Amino acid sequence: MTLTNAEKACSEIHTLLGQLPIYTEPGQVPFLDGLYFFYEIGEASEHGAAGRIVRVGNHPRCKGGLVRRLRQHYSGQKNGSVFRKLLGGALMRAKEPRSPCLAPGPGQGHWERQGGKTCYHCQSVEKEVSALLRLRFRFRCVAIRGRAERNHFESLLIATLAACSICSASLRWLGLHAYSDTVRNTGLWNTQFVNAPTMEEADLQRFGELVKLSLETSKTNK
Numbered sequence: 001m002t003l004t005n006a007e008k009a010c011s012e013i014h015t016l017l018g019q020l021p022i023y024t025e026p027g028q029v030p031f032l033d034g035l036y037f038f039y040e041i042g043e044a045s046e047h048g049a050a051g052r053i054v055r056v057g058n059h060p061r062c063k064g065g066l067v068r069r070l071r072q073h074y075s076g077q078k079n080g081s082v083f084r085k086l087l088g089g090a091l092m093r094a095k096e097p098r099s100p101c102l103a104p105g106p107g108q109g110h111w112e113r114q115g116g117k118t119c120y121h122c123q124s125v126e127k128e129v130s131a132l133l134r135l136r137f138r139f140r141c142v143a144i145r146g147r148a149e150r151n152h153f154e155s156l157l158i159a160t161l162a163a164c165s166i167c168s169a170s171l172r173w174l175g176l177h178a179y180s181d182t183v184r185n186t187g188l189w190n191t192q193f194v195n196a197p198t199m200e201e202a203d204l205q206r207f208g209e210l211v212k213l214s215l216e217t218s219k220t221n222k
Helices: 005-017 066-075 082-095 120-136 147-163 181-186 201-220
Strands: 034-040 053-057 137-143
Touching: 005 053, 005 147, 005 201, 034 066, 034 147, 053 066, 053 147, 066 082, 066 120, 082 120, 120 137, 137 201, 147 201
Parallel strands: none
Antiparallel strands: 034 053, 034 137
């Protein structure tokens, strides 16, 4: 099988990130600006035998917001976290596809609609999402101080991972119940940047430098 450039880059991305410490709580991250990479128990691939990347995230508009953004995912509300909104919608659709919180259709119910006002039942879903994140998800982080470079790499990384045919979702992946075709088709809890340009050799080299600097920072702050 001939590998595409995206597949080669995806393999390198997983290898580079595998050098970094893996975190279970936002407060463990030793820096305030960067990208985060979520891994989900039960999701692996040839590129990530110990776990494939299932989401790339950023704090695109604010300085020093990495830890705060992670906390919004772990204990915030669905309107402040697209990740939580996708997880909660998939959980409900897997267990109760006719839930009134999902009506009248995929992406249109008050849970899955951005800005939709939550109901009493949604409160239990928020708790379930928080518990799920702590039980089944882990993450790594790469320090990138400059906002422009951070945003640039977010787009490149998501597009590259999405274009890789090797890192597909397992048949039991929760994301297969997501309303978003993009999530289901890419195996990523991401909906933006999946069709953006993918990483080139120069991008991989720079990303490797950023990973190395992040590793040094992590060791210094142990």
